[in-house]
Amino acid sequence: MSRDLSIADLGEFVRALLQPSALTELAVLAGCLLLAAAVVRALRGAEAPRGSIWFGDRIFDGVLFPVLALLLALLSRWFMASVLPDRLPIAVFRLVVPILSSLAVIRLTVRVLHLSFPDSRLMRVVERSVSWVAWIAVVLWITGLLPTMLQELDEITWTIGSTRISVRNLIEGVVSAVLVLMLTLWLSAVLEARLLAGAIDNLSIRKMAANALRALLLFMGLMFALSAAGIDLTALGVLGGAVGVGIGFGLQKLAANYISGFVILAERSMRIGDLVKVDNFEGRITDISTRYTVIRALNGRESIVPNEMMITQRVENASLADRLVAVFAEVQVAYDTDLKALLPRLALVPLGVPRVVDDPPPGVLLTGFGADGLNLRLGFWISDPDRGQLGPISEVNLRILDLFAEMDVEIPYPQRVLRRAPG
Numbered sequence: 001m002s003r004d005l006s007i008a009d010l011g012e013f014v015r016a017l018l019q020p021s022a023l024t025e026l027a028v029l030a031g032c033l034l035l036a037a038a039v040v041r042a043l044r045g046a047e048a049p050r051g052s053i054w055f056g057d058r059i060f061d062g063v064l065f066p067v068l069a070l071l072l073a074l075l076s077r078w079f080m081a082s083v084l085p086d087r088l089p090i091a092v093f094r095l096v097v098p099i100l101s102s103l104a105v106i107r108l109t110v111r112v113l114h115l116s117f118p119d120s121r122l123m124r125v126v127e128r129s130v131s132w133v134a135w136i137a138v139v140l141w142i143t144g145l146l147p148t149m150l151q152e153l154d155e156i157t158w159t160i161g162s163t164r165i166s167v168r169n170l171i172e173g174v175v176s177a178v179l180v181l182m183l184t185l186w187l188s189a190v191l192e193a194r195l196l197a198g199a200i201d202n203l204s205i206r207k208m209a210a211n212a213l214r215a216l217l218l219f220m221g222l223m224f225a226l227s228a229a230g231i232d233l234t235a236l237g238v239l240g241g242a243v244g245v246g247i248g249f250g251l252q253k254l255a256a257n258y259i260s261g262f263v264i265l266a267e268r269s270m271r272i273g274d275l276v277k278v279d280n281f282e283g284r285i286t287d288i289s290t291r292y293t294v295i296r297a298l299n300g301r302e303s304i305v306p307n308e309m310m311i312t313q314r315v316e317n318a319s320l321a322d323r324l325v326a327v328f329a330e331v332q333v334a335y336d337t338d339l340k341a342l343l344p345r346l347a348l349v350p351l352g353v354p355r356v357v358d359d360p361p362p363g364v365l366l367t368g369f370g371a372d373g374l375n376l377r378l379g380f381w382i383s384d385p386d387r388g389q390l391g392p393i394s395e396v397n398l399r400i401l402d403l404f405a406e407m408d409v410e411i412p413y414p415q416r417v418l419r420r421a422p423g
Contacts, residue, residue, distance in 0.1 A: 025092035028080070032072035040065050063111060066104040073097055102134035105179070112182045112189070133175075177222070184221035188214040211290050212262075253308065254291070260307035261290040270310065270317060275385055277316040278305055298388050318385050324357065325385040329396045332373040334410040339366065339374070342409060349399045350380035355392050357381050373412035 040062070044055045055062040077093040109131075153168040191213055264270055265288060274285050276295065283297035293310055295303045318325055333342070343364045350362040362380040369375070378400070382392055404411065 022092050025080070028076050029073065029092060029096055032076055033069055036065055036068035036072055039068055063104065063107045066100050066107055070097065070100040070104055073100055098138045102138045105134050106131050108186070109178070109182050112186045176224075180221040180224050181218070184217045188217045211265075215290075253306075256308045257291045257306045260311040261288065261292075264288060264293070264307060264310060270315065275318040277318075278310065278313060281305075282316075324360075324381050324383055325389070326379055326381055327389050327393060329378045329380075329393055329400065331376050331378065331397075331400055332370055332411060333376060333404075334373050334412045337374065337409055342407060343376075345403060345407070346376070346378060346400070349378065349403060350392075350396050353380075353392055353395045353399070355382050355384060355387070356396075357383050372414050 040055065043064070054064045073093055073096055077097065080093075150168055153171065154166050156168075157166040270276060270285060270288070270293070272285050272288055276282070276285060278295070281295060281297065281303045283295040283301075283303065285293060286296045286302070287294040288307075291307060293305045293307055295305055297303070333339075343366075347362050347364045350356045351358060356362075357380075360381055362378065365377045365379070367375045367377045378396065380392070380396065382389065403409070
């Protein structure tokens with residue numbers, strides 16, 4: 001970063017701010033800001049999507065406004081200092097350019113973190129830290145202390161193996177890493193939104209591609225940031241071997257979950273929206289990540305199931321091939337019941353009940369001889385199991401009671417035979 005102002009020129013810079021030419025610069029700067037705001041408003045339109053990185057929720061809190069204002073300010077500064085016949089002394093724009101640069105970096109960081117981690121408290125700390133660092137850098141730049149401080153920090157060094165690292169390298173590496181990771185998260189979020197837009201049948205495949213793309217971009221961004229910090233990437237070979245050993249021993253479950261997640265997404269054995277039952281928990285799949293699957297039950301409870309469990313255990317999928325689900329109503333009648341007259345009418349009970357389909361038709365079976373009566377099972381089919389099964393069962397049971405009352409069919413009470421002991 002070149003030195004814009006020296007400490008000795010600080011007094012001259014302050015005097016230049018008090019000259020009448022500074023008013024001209026302020027007028028030109030106001031025009032730049034108004035023009036940038038007008039362009040953002042025109043591009044944004046009346047119904048811009050909320051949460052946009054470029055436009056933000058308002059005109060001034062997106063990335064586009066400070067970037068446009070910075071470009072217009074740089075163009076105006078060059079024009080006033082080089083093209084005009086009477087070259088004006090530049091004072092205001094020396095102050096405005098670093099401010100707009102810092103504002104663009106802060107807006108980019110804030111918008112990307114809000115989009116990628118909307119509910120993370122840690123990201124709020126990162127946002128404030130980036131803001132403080134950016135504004136401190138602006139103050140040091142304006143006062144001319146930044147080059148001197150960087151030179152002093154470059155003298156503080158230590159050696160790791162054959163690599164010489166200074167505090168300046170470390171700071172520049174952190175700044176580069178933050179900027180690269182922000183751009184990577186932004187790019188991956190945009191690509192993921194494009195991949196998932198309008199996806200219906202192949203949503204799982206697109207989700208897998210988006211996760212793989214994000215991991216690849218983050219890895220490439222991290223490598224670029226380490227290279228920018230002056231770290232020899234060949235030294236990472238030892239680290240890669242250590243990570244491989246760690247995965248082989250201590251991270252077996254984590255690695256298995258990640259691999260299982262890609263297998264699920266690739267095979268499409270389970271898809272987002274399927275109604276499944278795993279480990280006695282039944283619900284609809286709402287998300288499949290690379291490590292776990294989220295299943296939401298009908299009562300609103302959510303279960304986070306490791307992907308390895310979805311691969312190694314039995315999973316009942318009610319949506320994979322056919323959405324029709326068989327539902328049963330159990331009832332017991334007395335032994336003296338006329339089953340030849342009852343069974344045909346009992347089979348017609350579910351017909352007409354909301355959510356019960358006519359094809360396949362309902363059926364009645366005599367399933368056993370109980371201690372107190374005959375056990376009957378009435379089976380019927382529903383096509384929307386995601387809405388629950390208790391509603392149709394309850395309606396069918398109510399109609400069974402009405403039919404029994406009409407035909408004078410007895411539901412037996414438990415019977416016990418008592419015998420007196422002899423003597």
